[in-house]
Amino acid sequence: MDTEFKTHSLFTARIILGIIFFAAGFSxxxxxxxFAEIIANYQILPGYLINETAFFLPLLExxxxxxxxxxxxxxxxxxxxxxxxxxxxxxxxFNIARGLNISCGCFTSVSEEATNxxxxxxxxxxxxxxxxxxxxxxxxxxxKTDNS
Amino acid sequence: xxxxLKKIPKFIRDSFFILLITLLTGxxxxxxxxSGFSFKETSPGESDKKEVPVISIDETxxxxxxGNVLFVDSRSKNYYExxxxxxxxxxxxxxxxxxxxxxxxxxxxxxVKIIVYCDGxxxxxxxxxxxxxxxLGYVDVNILINGWSLWKENHLPxxxxxx
Numbered sequence: 001m002d003t004e005f006k007t008h009s010l011f012t013a014r015i016i017l018g019i020i021f022f023a024a025g026f027s028x029x030x031x032x033x034x035f036a037e038i039i040a041n042y043q044i045l046p047g048y049l050i051n052e053t054a055f056f057l058p059l060l061e062x063x064x065x066x067x068x069x070x071x072x073x074x075x076x077x078x079x080x081x082x083x084x085x086x087x088x089x090x091x092x093x094f095n096i097a098r099g100l101n102i103s104c105g106c107f108t109s110v111s112e113e114a115t116n117x118x119x120x121x122x123x124x125x126x127x128x129x130x131x132x133x134x135x136x137x138x139x140x141x142x143x144k145t146d147n148s
Numbered sequence: 149x150x151x152x153l154k155k156i157p158k159f160i161r162d163s164f165f166i167l168l169i170t171l172l173t174g175x176x177x178x179x180x181x182x183s184g185f186s187f188k189e190t191s192p193g194e195s196d197k198k199e200v201p202v203i204s205i206d207e208t209x210x211x212x213x214x215g216n217v218l219f220v221d222s223r224s225k226n227y228y229e230x231x232x233x234x235x236x237x238x239x240x241x242x243x244x245x246x247x248x249x250x251x252x253x254x255x256x257x258x259x260v261k262i263i264v265y266c267d268g269x270x271x272x273x274x275x276x277x278x279x280x281x282x283x284l285g286y287v288d289v290n291i292l293i294n295g296w297s298l299w300k301e302n303h304l305p306x307x308x309x310x311x
Contacts, residue, residue, distance in 0.1 A: 043201055055178070060170040067166055076162020098204055102293075141159075 013136040018068035025061030038105035078137040089126040200278040203290040205298040220264045222277035231308035241273030244280045265295025
């Protein structure tokens with residue numbers, strides 16, 4: 001029963017994360033130009049990497065979503081998801097620390113200013129995503145250790 | 149080779165394959181889409197415009213307290229004449245070329261910290277004026293997005309002809 005519950009909960013975590021990454025990637029993949037503006041506003045990447053990142057990052061999110069749905073390369077997908085979510089959270093906090101009120105570009109390529117309330121929402125949302133990704137990564141690696 | 153691959157932890161191999169699939173998909177998409185994807189312009193003017201750093205209102209206040217800073221209002225002359233940041237000079241984005249000689253003679257120091265502002269979340273005129281100032285050779289040009297509203301919200305000193 002416990003194992004069955006764990007299997008189901010890990011599957012649910014996979015699907016939820018998959019939906020999150022698919023939504024994030026799909027909303028930006030067709031408008032790399034707009035997403036590039038958001039990345040440029042972050043003022044972190046050098047100019048020559050902005051277009052490339054705007055093109056490949058949404059694709060990576062979609063590929064990861066497909067891997068999470070299908071279960072292929074799952075260990076990598078779980079670890080990458082965790083790394084990306086932690087990085088995104090870090091960037092949002094970095095922006096707050098700098099006092100910049102720019103769009104996070106998480107699920108949209110529309111560049112709008114973000115209010116403080118929106119930033120709090122972004123952080124809480126990211127923490128929830130990180131918890132799901134951590135649970136999945138832990139579950140996958142723990143199960144693997146059990147089997148080996 | 150296979151033995152070597154097996155020595156690499158699976159999550160690293162998986163991550164590598166995911167990145168490889170993404171890169172391949174990207175290149176194929178780009179190749180077959182023709183001009184289906186539009187990218188951020190990288191023409192000289194546009195590139196200058198985007199390289200201008202954005203400054204926050206908190207950083208602006210800090211600069212105001214500790215250093216010499218020149219505010220440039222990129223809104224139209226009508227708005228500027230009604231009210232603007234105290235001591236700001238006006239270089240409207242739509243007629244910035246008319247102001248270049250006066251500005252260069254009034255502010256010959258190219259290292260002066262300049263903060264360009266306009267009003268509104270989607271206002272683009274500060275980017276245009278800031279790009280123009282960079283073209284003139286000023287090195288420390290910054291943009292305060294939605295500057296006029298933020299300035300008033302923070303009750304900072306203004307010049308106003310309105311009651």
